[in-house]
Amino acid sequence: MNVILDILSSVGMWEAVLRIATPFILGTLGVLLCERVGVLNLGIEGIMTFGAMIGWLTVYSGADLWTGLAAAALCGAMFGLLHAALTVPLGLSQHVTGLGITLFASSFSYYVFRLAVPTATSPPTIEPFRPFAVPGLSDIPFLGPVLFNQTAPTYLAFGLVAVLAWMLYRTPLGLAIRMTGENPHAVDAQGIDPIWLRIGTIMAGSALMGVAGAFLTLVAFNSFFPTMVQGRGWICIALVVFALWRPGRALVGALLFAFFDAFQLRLQTVVDGVPYQLFLMLPYILSIVALIVMARKARVPQSLMQPYRRGER
Amino acid sequence: MRFERRESGSAALTILAPLGAIGVALIVAGVLITIAGANAFEAYRLILKGAFGSRLGITETFTRATPLILTGLAAAVAFRARLWNIGGEGQFYLGALAVTAFGLFPGLSGAPAPVAILACLVVGAMAGSALLLVPVALKIRFGVDEVVTTLLLNFVAILFVSMMIEGPLKDPLAFGWPQSVPVPDAALLPQLVERSRLHAGLLVALALAVVVWWVQARTVFGMRARATGLNARAAAFAGVPLGRTLTLVACLSGGLAGLAGAVEVMGIKGYVTTDLSPNYGYSGIVIAMLANLNPIGVIGAALFSAVMFVGADSMSRALGIPSYIADVTVALSLLTMLVAVFLTQYRVRR
Numbered sequence: 001m002n003v004i005l006d007i008l009s010s011v012g013m014w015e016a017v018l019r020i021a022t023p024f025i026l027g028t029l030g031v032l033l034c035e036r037v038g039v040l041n042l043g044i045e046g047i048m049t050f051g052a053m054i055g056w057l058t059v060y061s062g063a064d065l066w067t068g069l070a071a072a073a074l075c076g077a078m079f080g081l082l083h084a085a086l087t088v089p090l091g092l093s094q095h096v097t098g099l100g101i102t103l104f105a106s107s108f109s110y111y112v113f114r115l116a117v118p119t120a121t122s123p124p125t126i127e128p129f130r131p132f133a134v135p136g137l138s139d140i141p142f143l144g145p146v147l148f149n150q151t152a153p154t155y156l157a158f159g160l161v162a163v164l165a166w167m168l169y170r171t172p173l174g175l176a177i178r179m180t181g182e183n184p185h186a187v188d189a190q191g192i193d194p195i196w197l198r199i200g201t202i203m204a205g206s207a208l209m210g211v212a213g214a215f216l217t218l219v220a221f222n223s224f225f226p227t228m229v230q231g232r233g234w235i236c237i238a239l240v241v242f243a244l245w246r247p248g249r250a251l252v253g254a255l256l257f258a259f260f261d262a263f264q265l266r267l268q269t270v271v272d273g274v275p276y277q278l279f280l281m282l283p284y285i286l287s288i289v290a291l292i293v294m295a296r297k298a299r300v301p302q303s304l305m306q307p308y309r310r311g312e313r
Numbered sequence: 314m315r316f317e318r319r320e321s322g323s324a325a326l327t328i329l330a331p332l333g334a335i336g337v338a339l340i341v342a343g344v345l346i347t348i349a350g351a352n353a354f355e356a357y358r359l360i361l362k363g364a365f366g367s368r369l370g371i372t373e374t375f376t377r378a379t380p381l382i383l384t385g386l387a388a389a390v391a392f393r394a395r396l397w398n399i400g401g402e403g404q405f406y407l408g409a410l411a412v413t414a415f416g417l418f419p420g421l422s423g424a425p426a427p428v429a430i431l432a433c434l435v436v437g438a439m440a441g442s443a444l445l446l447v448p449v450a451l452k453i454r455f456g457v458d459e460v461v462t463t464l465l466l467n468f469v470a471i472l473f474v475s476m477m478i479e480g481p482l483k484d485p486l487a488f489g490w491p492q493s494v495p496v497p498d499a500a501l502l503p504q505l506v507e508r509s510r511l512h513a514g515l516l517v518a519l520a521l522a523v524v525v526w527w528v529q530a531r532t533v534f535g536m537r538a539r540a541t542g543l544n545a546r547a548a549a550f551a552g553v554p555l556g557r558t559l560t561l562v563a564c565l566s567g568g569l570a571g572l573a574g575a576v577e578v579m580g581i582k583g584y585v586t587t588d589l590s591p592n593y594g595y596s597g598i599v600i601a602m603l604a605n606l607n608p609i610g611v612i613g614a615a616l617f618s619a620v621m622f623v624g625a626d627s628m629s630r631a632l633g634i635p636s637y638i639a640d641v642t643v644a645l646s647l648l649t650m651l652v653a654v655f656l657t658q659y660r661v662r663r
Contacts, residue, residue, distance in 0.1 A: 042460065082648075090316075092651045095397055095460060099598060100647040107640030114635035115349050234464045241458075277476035284465040288451075291462060295455045309316075 007266045014146040016265075018154055019220065021258035023048070023212040025157040027236035028243065028250040029164055030076075030208035035240055036168065037201040038181040038303040039087055042098025044209045045233030046105030047079045051213025053109035056224040057116055059126045069153065069214050076210020079105050080203040088198045091307025102233070110226050123223035129153060151219050153211070158251070160208070165247040177201055181301035184308040194308050209233070231284065238287040242294050245301060253290070260286055316659040323657070330653035331603050331610070335617060337653075338646035342638055351632045360639075363627030364620040370627070372509035376581065378612075378619035380405070380590070382518040383573035384597025385604065385611040386525050387441075391566035393529065393606050394538040395545070396559055400448065400463030401570040402594025403470030404441035408571025409578040409585045410474050411440035412500070413493040414482055422497045429499035434517070434575055441571015442564040444470060449563040453556045467594070475587050484584060493585040502580040512580035519612065521569065526608040528565075538562050570594060591622070592640075599647040605654065618643050 007013050027044060034041040051072035058068040079101055086097045117124055132155075134148040168174035176197055180187045184194035212232075217224050239257065243250035264279040343353035364374045384401045391398035415421065415436040421429050448462035478484075478493045502512040529535035537558045540548040549555050573593060578585055596618055603617065604610030625639035 086648065086651060090652065090655055092655055096598075096602060097648070097651060099399065099595075100644060100651065103595060103599065103644035104641065104648060107637050107644050111345065111635050111637040111641050114637060118633065118635075231465065231468045234461055237461050238465065241461075275476045275480060277472040277479075281469050281472045284468045287465055288457075288462050291457045292451060292455050295457045 003270050004267075007263065007270075011142060011145050013262055013266060015149065016262040017255060017258045018146065018150055019258075020261050021254045022154045022157045022219070023215045023232060024236060024239060024254035024257055025161065025251060026208050026212035026215065027233060028239045028254055029157075029160060029247060030205040030212065031236050031240045032243065032245060032247060032250055033164070033177070033205035033208070034080075034202050035301060035304055036181045036245060037177050037198050038184065038301055038306065038308070039084070039198060039202055040094040040098060040305055041080070041083060041101075041202065041205065041209075042095060042237070043079055043083050043101030043105065043206065044098075044236055045229055045231070046102030046109075047076050047206055047209040048213030048216075048229045048233045049106040050079065050109045051076050051210030052217045052228060053113050053213075053224050054210075055214030056126060056217035057112070059218065060116075060124060065129055065218055068218055069211055072210040072214035073207040074210075076213075077203040077207040079210075080206025081199070083206065084199040084202040087307070088195055088202070091309060094305050106226075106229075113224060113226070123225050125222045126218070128217075128222045129219045153215050153219055157215075161247050161251045168247065178301075181303055184303055188308075188310065198308075209236075212236075235283060235287045238291050241298055242290040244294065244298060257283065257286065315662055317662050319658060319660055326657040327605070330657050331605065331614070331650060334603070334650035334653040335646050337649045338642050341645055342642040345641065346634055346638060349634055351634050356628050356632055356634060356638075359628040359631050360621065360624030362624070364624035369509065370623065372506050372511040374616070374619045374623045375515055376510045376512070377623050378615045379512075379514045379518050379580070380573040380577045380593045381596055381600055381615035381618055382522060382612055383569050383576065384593050385600030385615050386518075386522060386597075386608055387566045387569035387573070388597045388601035389604060389606045389608060389611055390525060390529070390538070390569065391562060392601055393542050394559065394562040395542040396449065396562050396566065397458075397460045398445055398463055398563070398566050398570075399460055399598065400445060400466050400470075400567075400594070401573075401597045402590060402592065403463075403467035404444050404567045404570035405574035405577075405590050405594045406470050406474045406585070406587075407440040407444050408437035408574030409589055410477060410482070410493065410574075411571070412437045412575045412578055413496055413585050414477075416497045416500060417482075417494060422499055424499055426499050426503075429497065430502065430579070433496070433500040433579060434572060437575025437578075438568035438572045441569070441574065442567040444571070445563045445567030446560070449559055453559060471587060474585060478585055478587070482585075487584075491586065495584045496579055500579055501583065502576065510581055512576075514576035514580040517572070517576060521572070522608045522612050525565075525569075529608065534558070534561060570597070573597075596643065599643050602647050603650050605650075617646075 031041060031044060054075045055068040055072040058071040059065055083097060083101050086092045087094050129151040131149045131151050138144040138148040168178060176187060176192050180194045180197050187194045216228060239250060239253045242253045261283055264282050268276050268279045346353040346356045364370050387401050412433045415433060444466060448459045451457040451462055452459045479491045482493045484492050484494045502514050505511045505513060537553045540553050541555060541558050545555060582589060600611055600614040600618055603614035621639040621642055625636040629636035
């Protein structure tokens, strides 16, 4: 019992929660945008892998960290464009296209990675983002180091939650996006082309997924290795359902999830006799539990996975 | 530009679609090889030579195709009923693990080979089915989307395998390496060709492709599964028991993926490690789509993937192009196949 209290009262634990939550926040916001406009994007796992690789490669070749993040966002948007081109105007199966994007993007990242570093046995490292202490605020006891001594991408992710919530619920663009997810015919009748709106929104969402991946190589680890995304993308898909497609709840979901992850990591080191694999299973099982709990409550965007063709009902 | 549904599908287009899709994927991959500084034609010549140029190459290609046929069938039967089983990878591992666990059963080592082999195959298939029944039950009971749950269970299954082969099923004679106890000799699949790794699992896979085709085309269950996939609501109105049909489809699909793992461990490795499968489960999805979900077509699609994987290994050694190009090509062919199928159903009008 004391062990658990020790973990819960340590600054390191709570500081880690925010760090671990960051890629989940970015990825979940990306999925949320795509689904709010009516398209499932199972490409996330591969887009995150590519973002992780290209972010690392950009910095490794001498560019600065922000250029790395930008490269990941750009490549994410390009994969988003591919996903959108196949699922929106052509109306192909969103399940299979997304899986195809994931398989393509991840194998393509391994291919590019191997071309860039053909022989290295241990992955070459880069200098990652350093924590940035907000002057003044980071001196507050306990809360200061937890909240205000994070890296720039973490602040960015938290800021994006607010920006996206404001955009979705307070701007005409957000209204059009939410409306397209519910009823694209109504949007079309308003003189807005739902096809282009979907394509644009999917690209923006996929760019966020790319940045989520780049966070792994540019902040959390300092190198790229295959399979490093480890299902984080799929967990984001589950988190969107848990969040009932709302940005604020997505933040809560990601933080809750990161809390369990940080907690199990620390518990692993102090509890003996329990196989470590059981702890590692926890995030995946929790995601499934979240899906079960929310399945009844979930109010899915009505046109999710319904392709829109003008003049067809 | 707009798309107009074709009045009737044409047989020629249906056959040309996968060939065209593979062709376009090979062209794009050729561009990637050229960018990497090698001659794409030379690369493809070496891939074909690696896969077919020698006795070893040919047997390796068919050895590699064996689990791919089974995971391809697993995805094809599920997708036909619109059950999105993306959990083939996890079912593969549980199937393999179940065989080695069952091998500890003392009665097995004394049993005659055909009995032991059959029992092990059944156990492997049952383990795969059991894993898929969890998400399917959640889908039927709570309406939880099975795509995400099957995907997440892949990670749980592989961690479970890792836990078992470092724990109760660990081989004490493996010098501390995490690998499972070996499959008993009586349950090892016989070789098909001397001095090669090709084993009787290939015959099992080919026979099952025919069986699955027959079940889908000629039985009431097959008809119900197809009806569920085409329009679940209409099928329910026509009296198809949706829950029972989906459960049976899950048993079949998970069973085939579990069997793939069982066959791989009984035919080649003899024991389970956590790198037993180079993404056989995920490749099965591509293979099913390339085959247009046709069980007989799965054989051809699995052979295509096997040629790419085996050939790319030897091409990579000669030219220095990463062998991941095979994965890229196979993944690309899934995307191009989707477009090709679309073009067989719609025509483009200005």
